[in-house]
Amino acid sequence: MNSSSIYILVFVQLWLLSLPCRESVCIPSERETLLKFKNNLIDPSNRLWSWNHNHTNCCHWYGVLCHNLTSHLLQLHLSSSDYAFYDEEAYRRWSFGGEISPCLADLKHLNYLDLSGNYFLGEGMSIPSFLGTMTSLTHLDLSHSGFYGMIPPQIGNLSNLVYLDLRSVANGTVPSQIGNLSKLRYLDLTYNHLLGEGMAIPSFLCAMLD
Numbered sequence: 604m605n606s607s608s609i610y611i612l613v614f615v616q617l618w619l620l621s622l623p624c625r626e627s628v629c630i631p632s633e634r635e636t637l638l639k640f641k642n643n644l645i646d647p648s649n650r651l652w653s654w655n656h657n658h659t660n661c662c663h664w665y666g667v668l669c670h671n672l673t674s675h676l677l678q679l680h681l682s683s684s685d686y687a688f689y690d691e692e693a694y695r696r697w698s699f700g701g702e703i704s705p706c707l708a709d710l711k712h713l714n715y716l717d718l719s720g721n722y723f724l725g726e727g728m729s730i731p732s733f734l735g736t737m738t739s740l741t742h743l744d745l746s747h748s749g750f751y752g753m754i755p756p757q758i759g760n761l762s763n764l765v766y767l768d769l770r771s772v773a774n775g776t777v778p779s780q781i782g783n784l785s786k787l788r789y790l791d792l793t794y795n796h797l798l799g800e801g802m803a804i805p806s807f808l809c810a811m812l813d
C-alpha cells in the first residue's frame with residue numbers, strides 16, 4: 604500500500620467511527636405532519652415556537668424525540684400538568700387548547716404520547732376515536748386533557764399499550780375492549796364519572812389485575 608491509500612483508509616475508518624454519533628435529522632413527511640398538527644392547536648404562550656419551517660430538524664423541536672438511528676419520530680411530550688400555577692388564568696396561558704388533528708395518526712412509529720393537563724376542545728368532547736389506530740403506542744397519557752365523555756372502544760385496539768392514564772376524561776362506562784390490552788401494566792381511571800361506580804369492578808379489569 605502506498606501512503607495515500609493509507610490516508611484514505613484512516614479517513615474512512617474515522618468517518619465510520621463518527622457514524623454512530625451523527626444526529627437524527629427528521630423525516631420530512633413527519634415534519635409536515637407535526638406542522639399540520641400544530642395548525643389546529645391553540646398555544647397561547649407560544650411554547651411551540653421551535654415548530655416552524657426555519658428549523659428543519661424537527662427532532663430538535665420542543666417535546667419531540669426521534670429514534671437516534673432511523674430518525675423516526677418516537678415520542679411527543681406535550682403535557683402541561685407538571686407545572687404548579689397559582690391561578691387558572693396562568694395555567695390556561697401555559698396549556699394547549701384547540702383540536703387534535705387526525706393527521707397525528709400518520710406518525711406510524713410514535714410510541715409515547717403525553718397530552719395531559721391541556722384543554723383540548725373542552726366540555727362535551729370525548730377522546731377522539733382515531734387515537735385507536737395509533738397501534739405503535741406503548742404509553743398514552745390523556746389525563747386532565749379537557750376531553751370529557753365516553754371512552755372510545757377503539758382504545759382497545761392499542762394492543763402495545765403498557766401505560767394508559769385516563770384520569771378525569773370519562774363519563775360513562777369503561778369499554779370492555781380495554782380488557783384486550785394484554786400488555787397493560789398501568790391503568791388510571793380515577794376522577795371519572797363511571798357508571799356503576801361504587802359497584803363491583805368490571806370482571807375484565809379484575810382478570811387484568813391477575
Ligand SMILES: *[C@@H]1O[C@H](CO)[C@@H](O)[C@H](O)[C@H]1NC(C)=O
Nearest residue numbers: 622623624625669670671672
Ligand atoms: C440510541 O439511544 C439509546 C437509548 O434510547 C441508547 O441506548 C443508544 O446507545 C443510542 N445509540 C446511539 C448510536 O447513540
Ligand SMILES: *[C@@H]1O[C@H](CO)[C@@H](O)[C@H](O)[C@H]1NC(C)=O
Nearest residue numbers: 651652653654655656657658
Ligand atoms: C423564517 O425565516 C424567514 C426568512 O428569514 C422569516 O421571514 C420568517 O419570519 C421566519 N419564520 C419564523 C416562523 O421564524
Ligand SMILES: *[C@@H]1O[C@H](CO)[C@@H](O)[C@H](O)[C@H]1NC(C)=O
Nearest residue numbers: 735736756757758759760780
Ligand atoms: C378497533 O376497535 C373497534 C371497536 O372496538 C372495532 O370496531 C374496529 O374494527 C377496530 N379497528 C381495527 C383497525 O382493528
Ligand SMILES: *[C@@H]1O[C@H](CO)[C@@H](O)[C@H](O)[C@H]1NC(C)=O
Nearest residue numbers: 727751752753773774775796
Ligand atoms: C354524563 O353522561 C350522562 C349520560 O350521557 C349525561 O346525562 C351527564 O350530563 C354527563 N355528565 C356530565 C357531568 O357531563
Ligand SMILES: *[C@@H]1O[C@H](CO)[C@@H](O)[C@H](O)[C@H]1NC(C)=O
Nearest residue numbers: 759760762779780782783784
Ligand atoms: C378482544 O378480545 C376478545 C376476546 O376476549 C375478542 O373476541 C375480540 O375480537 C377482541 N377484540 C379486538 C378488537 O381485538
